[in-house]
Amino acid sequence: MEGIVEQVHDGSTILVYLLSEFQFVQVFVAEILSPQMGKRVSPGSIVEPEVKVVVDPSALEVKFFTEMKVLNRYGRIILEGVDKSSNLIGSVYYPGGESAKDLALELVENGYAKYDWSANMLEEQKNKVKS
Numbered sequence: 537m538e539g540i541v542e543q544v545h546d547g548s549t550i551l552v553y554l555l556s557e558f559q560f561v562q563v564f565v566a567e568i569l570s571p572q573m574g575k576r577v578s579p580g581s582i583v584e585p586e587v588k589v590v591v592d593p594s595a596l597e598v599k600f601f602t603e604m605k606v607l608n609r610y611g612r613i614i615l616e617g618v619d620k621s622s623n624l625i626g627s628v629y630y631p632g633g634e635s636a637k638d639l640a641l642e643l644v645e646n647g648y649a650k651y652d653w654s655a656n657m658l659e660e661q662k663n664k665v666k667s
Contacts, residue, residue, distance in 0.1 A: 565643070
């Protein structure tokens with residue numbers, strides 16, 4: 537799928553406008569885990585209506601790195617799968633010199649993400665399809 541990255545939620549979650557489909561989709565970058573921008577924490581009682589958001593301190597730096605690489609740029613998404621919650625999981629490639637660069641690999645190489653155990657499951661699925 538080809539599209540333009542319209543928004544970066546965190547280092548490994550992006551909103552892409554698909555050029556062929558004329559629609560927005562949220563894509564989770566396959567095979568990695570990176571710090572999340574925020575998780576909502578429910579208040580302790582009904583009296584407290586305030587919802588707090590907990591942010592990992594390094595999440596802003598990781599988000600900025602991803603924004604610098606892909607935000608408002610053309611890219612290619614290869615759909616790797618869909619999780620239990622119907623979230624799209626895909627490999628994200630963006631122009632970088634003579635060849636396309638892999639966002640997941642860039643994040644891992646720069647210490648912003650770590651290789652996820654689910655990557656093994658994706659490899660097994662790919663091998664089953666090829667067989």
